[in-house]
Amino acid sequence: MGDLTPYDETYSYRVFDDGYDIYMNNVKYITQRIPYDKPMDANKSWEENAILQIESMLVPPEPVIDPLRADLDFMALMLDIDLPSDEKGE
Secondary structure, X not given: XXXXXXXXXXXXXXXXXXXXXXXXXXXXXXXEEOOOOOOOOOOOOHHHHHHHHHHHHHOOOOOOOOHHHHHHHHHHHHHOOOOOOOOOOO
């Protein structure tokens, strides 16, 4: 059984001969093991694949823009008026 390797303060991983486990806050979160799972990149080691998968989870999602709100904000800008902010305080 491989040692637990820290990635950052949240994620760590453990590499085996046939795959890896990813831990979030020291709790097993993802298991990638042969024969059931394929590596993200077959040309890389299991450790490199574990790191790739963690990094893919760290990419922030694209913000969702409410088209109606964007149109209202644009109209308010053009008319030089203040609109009430939305529920998120934006």
